[in-house]
Amino acid sequence: MGEIILSTNELSVDFRIQNKVFGSPDILSAVSKVNLQIERGEIFGLVGESGCGKTTLANAILGFVKPTAGSVSFMGHTLTRTTSPKVWRQARRNMQMVFQDPYTSLDARMPVWQLVSEPLYINGERNEHVLRERAEELLLRVGLGRDDLDRHVFEFSGGQRQRIAIARALIGGAKFIVCDEPVSALDVSVHSQICNLLLDLQQEMELTYLFISHNLSLIKHITKHMAVMYLGTVLECGSTEEIFRSPECPYTQALISSILQLHPTADTQKIILRGEATSPVNAPLTCRFASRCSAACEKCRTAPLPPLTNIGNDHFTSCHLALQEGSHE
Amino acid sequence: MQPVLDIHGLKVLFRVGNTYIRAVEGVDITVGEGESVAIVGESGCGKSVTGLACMKLLAQQNAVYTAKKMTLQTKDGHVHDLLSESENGMLALRAEQIAMIFQDPSTFLNPVMTVGEQMDEVFLYHPGAVTQEDGKAAHKLSRDEAKRLSLEQFRRVGIPDPEMRYKQFPHELSGGLKQRILIAMATACKPRLLIADEPTTALDVTIQAQILDLITTLRRESGMSLLMITHDLGVVRAVAERCYVMYCGKIVEHGYVRDILEHPLHPYTKALIDTVPGLDDRVERFVQIPHNVPHPSQKPSGCFFSNRCAFCTGICQSAMPPLREPVPGRQTRCWFDKEELWEK
Numbered sequence: 001m002g003e004i005i006l007s008t009n010e011l012s013v014d015f016r017i018q019n020k021v022f023g024s025p026d027i028l029s030a031v032s033k034v035n036l037q038i039e040r041g042e043i044f045g046l047v048g049e050s051g052c053g054k055t056t057l058a059n060a061i062l063g064f065v066k067p068t069a070g071s072v073s074f075m076g077h078t079l080t081r082t083t084s085p086k087v088w089r090q091a092r093r094n095m096q097m098v099f100q101d102p103y104t105s106l107d108a109r110m111p112v113w114q115l116v117s118e119p120l121y122i123n124g125e126r127n128e129h130v131l132r133e134r135a136e137e138l139l140l141r142v143g144l145g146r147d148d149l150d151r152h153v154f155e156f157s158g159g160q161r162q163r164i165a166i167a168r169a170l171i172g173g174a175k176f177i178v179c180d181e182p183v184s185a186l187d188v189s190v191h192s193q194i195c196n197l198l199l200d201l202q203q204e205m206e207l208t209y210l211f212i213s214h215n216l217s218l219i220k221h222i223t224k225h226m227a228v229m230y231l232g233t234v235l236e237c238g239s240t241e242e243i244f245r246s247p248e249c250p251y252t253q254a255l256i257s258s259i260l261q262l263h264p265t266a267d268t269q270k271i272i273l274r275g276e277a278t279s280p281v282n283a284p285l286t287c288r289f290a291s292r293c294s295a296a297c298e299k300c301r302t303a304p305l306p307p308l309t310n311i312g313n314d315h316f317t318s319c320h321l322a323l324q325e326g327s328h329e
Numbered sequence: 330m331q332p333v334l335d336i337h338g339l340k341v342l343f344r345v346g347n348t349y350i351r352a353v354e355g356v357d358i359t360v361g362e363g364e365s366v367a368i369v370g371e372s373g374c375g376k377s378v379t380g381l382a383c384m385k386l387l388a389q390q391n392a393v394y395t396a397k398k399m400t401l402q403t404k405d406g407h408v409h410d411l412l413s414e415s416e417n418g419m420l421a422l423r424a425e426q427i428a429m430i431f432q433d434p435s436t437f438l439n440p441v442m443t444v445g446e447q448m449d450e451v452f453l454y455h456p457g458a459v460t461q462e463d464g465k466a467a468h469k470l471s472r473d474e475a476k477r478l479s480l481e482q483f484r485r486v487g488i489p490d491p492e493m494r495y496k497q498f499p500h501e502l503s504g505g506l507k508q509r510i511l512i513a514m515a516t517a518c519k520p521r522l523l524i525a526d527e528p529t530t531a532l533d534v535t536i537q538a539q540i541l542d543l544i545t546t547l548r549r550e551s552g553m554s555l556l557m558i559t560h561d562l563g564v565v566r567a568v569a570e571r572c573y574v575m576y577c578g579k580i581v582e583h584g585y586v587r588d589i590l591e592h593p594l595h596p597y598t599k600a601l602i603d604t605v606p607g608l609d610d611r612v613e614r615f616v617q618i619p620h621n622v623p624h625p626s627q628k629p630s631g632c633f634f635s636n637r638c639a640f641c642t643g644i645c646q647s648a649m650p651p652l653r654e655p656v657p658g659r660q661t662r663c664w665f666d667k668e669e670l671w672e673k
Contacts, residue, residue: 049533049534049535049536050504050533157621159621160621187371187372187560187621187622188371188560188561188601188604189371189600189601189604189617189618189621189622189637190618190621191604191615192604192615192616192617192618193617193618193619195615196614196615196617199613199614214533214534216534217605217606217608220608220611221606221611221612221615241611244608254535255534255535257538258534258535258537258538259534259563259608260537260561260563260564260566260567261563261566261607261608262562262563262566262590262602262605262607263590263591263607270538270542272535272538272539272542273535273538273539275489276503276505276506276536
């Protein structure tokens with residue numbers, strides 16, 4: 001295993017919902033005791049349905065929301081709830097985020113050179129000449145031109161806007177980039193352009209990505225390790241190849257079977273899940289998927305969710321069923 | 330045999346200031362009885378506009394549409410000319426003969442009415458569709474009768490605990506449930522044709538599987554025809570038998586889904602298929618199509634795909650190829666045969 005650039009230790013984020021006049025507030029547990037380890041220079045995939053806490057986890061890693069419990073370790077910094085904003089800011093210089101929707105995440109009133117160089121400006125660089133030069137360098141790197149420096153975002157298509165967002169994330173020299181569904185707002189034919197650009201940049205600049213997506217086939221192709229989230233908990237994680245070869249948790253199996261393939265090699269049995277994800281408000285300590293799981297047994301509904309356990313070949317799962325089978329053999 | 334929906338040479342123009350933008354430029358689409366047909370294309374290719382034009386739901390003030398022929402055959406065998414149909418005539422046809430579901434269910438439900446009331450309205454406005462069936466004349470439905478039918482319809486589309494859902498407002502429901510409500514409303518009067526405009530794009534993959542399964546089941550039960558509008562070739566493969574590929578307001582390829590996916594004839598279709606890598610082998614780089622979809626007012630001269638096509642030659646830039654039929658039952662809008670292009 002390579003050097004770990006970022007790890008989370010029992011990271012939890014709770015939101016308090018005070019919708020009653022009296023009484024204690026409800027607790028919405030968006031991220032619950034998540035342990036991830038991301039190696040330097042890899043692409044780590046994070047999959048799950050909407051509302052499962054993928055984006056909240058990313059926000060907690062970057063410190064946009066304060067974790068309720070647990071910590072984030074990043075390049076020698078240990079970041080927790082009580083860490084001072086100054087330390088968070090310092091750590092964050094090396095982390096950046098590319099957001100899902102390039103139509104809303106870029107300021108419409110700034111010219112492109114200002115947008116792209118804003119991270120440098122915030123970090124104290126005030127020389128306009130330097131800022132423009134650096135912005136131009138990055139724009140060329142992501143496939144845009146010198147003429148684009150003084151244009152505004154409304155003049156660009158979705159794919160070009162996402163390129164601007166990528167340039168903005170890279171200009172400060174960040175080594176760790178969180179890509180939160182970077183292609184799902186784009187046209188199908190532009191998907192590949194942006195994916196290839198991200199892959200090229202990763203190779204050349206030795207970047208590490210935390211790649212959030214609900215597109216499993218994309219995750220399969222580009223990532224080395226992945227984690228499957230369900231209602232704030234990680235149900236399965238480890239080597240992408242291994243998880244796709246033999247998914248242990250019934251939820252992962254359902255997710256993989258729901259990929260709509262163009263040329264299926266064998267007509268695989270489709271698993272159609274019943275119902276929908278339950279609410280993460282006052283979620284139980286048991287397996288949160290148990291209510292939708294077709295294989296769930298008594299233990300799944302009553303016993304607390306076991307921690308992620310290695311079942312061999314760099315493959316971790318917290319599914320009762322998989323762990324039971326393993327102990328029988 | 331008379332198809333359920335028969336469109337020839339549909340053109341849709343939008344007035345923008347003093348100019349017109351050509352959104353759809355001469356599209357021929359037929360949907361047979363009980364058939365499932367897909368229109369696939371990227372955003373801005375005119376596929377949704379085609380769907381809305383079939384329902385005559387485009388605003389009269391700025392949309393102009395013309396067609397050589399646009400007919401809908403109703404359940405009793407009568408053929409309606411949709412172009413000359415009055416708005417009152419369309420009101421009778423919609424829901425009972427032709428119905429539509431949309432991409433984002435939350436914008437198509439009224440936020441200040443419970444979903445139950447909205448469901449009831451379908452029956453209250455179209456009593457004929459449910460009371461005429463056993464030969465008796467249509468009569469007005471009472472609120473209670475409508476409610477009973479609504480609950481039955483909710484059960485049919487697999488909404489758990491319909492009594493509770495009946496009293497809820499759209500904001501209390503998840504995206505998947507809202508889409509089920511829309512499907513319940515659209516299929517309440519057992520229409521002959523259901524137009525589904527990207528019904529699963531806003532949903533999660535596991536919910537997408539549920540909704541596609543539901544649409545297929547309903548179609549099998551009632552023998553309804555389906556026109557599925559989508560950008561996802563995976564969805565096309567899952568639900569449709571025949572498929573039209575659209576690009577910049579024109580149909581560029583047409584044929585059976587299996588043929589198209591295995592042996593595409595048009596470079597655009599081939600490129601679209603190639604951008605979706607299979608699951609079996611890991612790819613290092615994704616196949617990409619250069620540039621972007623052109624804006625409707627800035628389409629290139631000649632073949633609209635010429636500026637992005639890997640096989641573009643002189644003739645492609647000067648003249649738009651006709652839709653020709655190199656193989657029986659399959660059409661392509663390209664100057665070349667695929668053997669000349671990529672099977673050399």
